[in-house]
Amino acid sequence: METKNALAALAALAQESRLAVFRLLVQVGPDGMVASKISEALDMPASSLSFHLKELTRANLISPCQDGRFVIYSAQFDTMNALLAFLTENCCGGIPCSPGGTSCQPGKAATTDC
Amino acid sequence: METKNALAALAALAQESRLAVFRLLVQVGPDGMVASKISEALDMPASSLSFHLKELTRANLISPCQDGRFVIYSAQFDTMNALLAFLTENCCGGIPCSPGGTSCQPGKAATTDC
DNA sequence: TTGACATTTCTAGAAAACTCGAAATATACT
DNA sequence: AGTATATTTCGAGTTTTCTAGAAATGTCAA
Numbered sequence: 014m015e016t017k018n019a020l021a022a023l024a025a026l027a028q029e030s031r032l033a034v035f036r037l038l039v040q041v042g043p044d045g046m047v048a049s050k051i052s053e054a055l056d057m058p059a060s061s062l063s064f065h066l067k068e069l070t071r072a073n074l075i076s077p078c079q080d081g082r083f084v085i086y087s088a089q090f091d092t093m094n095a096l097l098a099f100l101t102e103n104c105c106g107g108i109p110c111s112p113g114g115t116s117c118q119p120g121k122a123a124t125t126d127c
Numbered sequence: 128m129e130t131k132n133a134l135a136a137l138a139a140l141a142q143e144s145r146l147a148v149f150r151l152l153v154q155v156g157p158d159g160m161v162a163s164k165i166s167e168a169l170d171m172p173a174s175s176l177s178f179h180l181k182e183l184t185r186a187n188l189i190s191p192c193q194d195g196r197f198v199i200y201s202a203q204f205d206t207m208n209a210l211l212a213f214l215t216e217n218c219c220g221g222i223p224c225s226p227g228g229t230s231c232q233p234g235k236a237a238t239t240d241c
Numbered sequence: 242t243t244g245a246c247a248t249t250t251c252t253a254g255a256a257a258a259c260t261c262g263a264a265a266t267a268t269a270c271t
Numbered sequence: 272a273g274t275a276t277a278t279t280t281c282g283a284g285t286t287t288t289c290t291a292g293a294a295a296t297g298t299c300a301a
Contacts, residue, residue, distance in 0.1 A: 016143075016146070019146065020141065020142075020143060020146060023137055023140045023141035023146070024141040026137045026141070026214075027134065027137035027138040027140070027141040028134075028138075029130075029134060032130070032133065032134060032137070036216070036217075039214075039215070039216075039217070039218050039219070040217045040218070040219070040220055040221075041219075041220065042218075042219035042220050043219070090218075093214065093215070096214075097211050097214070097215070100140075100153075100207065100210075100211070101153070101207070101211070102150070102153075103150075103153070103154045104153050104154070104156075104204075105153070105154070105155075105156035105157070106154055106155065106156050
């Protein structure tokens with residue numbers, strides 16, 4: 014993932030309403046949820062929700078699927094995982110941290126008093 | 128990690144200069160880097176850098192360590208890992224995804240055509 | 242204590258993001 | 272065609288964030 018994509022994803026998630034939407038869709042899983050259902054679940058006006066859904070879509074964190082009059086949104090797990098990888102990229106100068114590779118657990122602190 | 132903390136961390140990272148600072152500190156590792164060195168490395172005015180360092184500190188993503196005239200900043204890996212965990216929390220309705228637990232890889236897409 | 246350097250705070254202007262009602266668009270049903 | 276429902280776009284006002292120079296604060300070294 015490139016920096017500009019990571020920035021877009023982070024900016025998309027750095028907003029209360031959008032984070033709530035994203036988390037809802039992550040928890041719901043691949044089947045996703047219809048826009049009006051999200052609006053209802055989070056008690057958000059349709060126009061506001063639409064604004065935020067567009068942001069999340071633009072960042073590729075969710076994707077829409079037209080189903081007649083309805084639009085089903087679902088989380089894009091690939092993008093999420095790419096973002097997690099980006100954030101821990103080259104952690105600690107390339108020294109392997111934890112086995113998984115997606116989290117960083119350096120061995121010791123730099124100074125004794127900070 | 129609570130939602131408000133995650134929001135603070137995401138907002139802190141969702142900015143070009145701050146993301147660059149954070150990534151630099153992640154790559155440098157636990158020993159951290161002096162503010163002036165960061166300023167030089169990223170070619171950023173001291174006052175602007177200070178503004179961003181404060182944001183990152185407030186979000187607990189980095190922490191300062193006074194060393195005489197200097198201030199050494201280093202990444203807070205714990206907070207980073209907590210954020211990663213938060214983002215994948217209850218992924219897919221609690222169904223285990225990948226072994227690590229920090230990434231989510233649902234088995235199949237919801238629909239055949241989206 | 243004087244001078245040099247490191248960092249933060251103050252300030253104000255510029256730019257970007259958020260909210261949500263109203264209107265527009267699109268699809269479905271009869 | 273006409274009506275109902277789902278969703279998006281538009282518009283305008285409000286709030287927040289970013290930038291960076293100038294001034295202030297704090298530390299060291301001679």
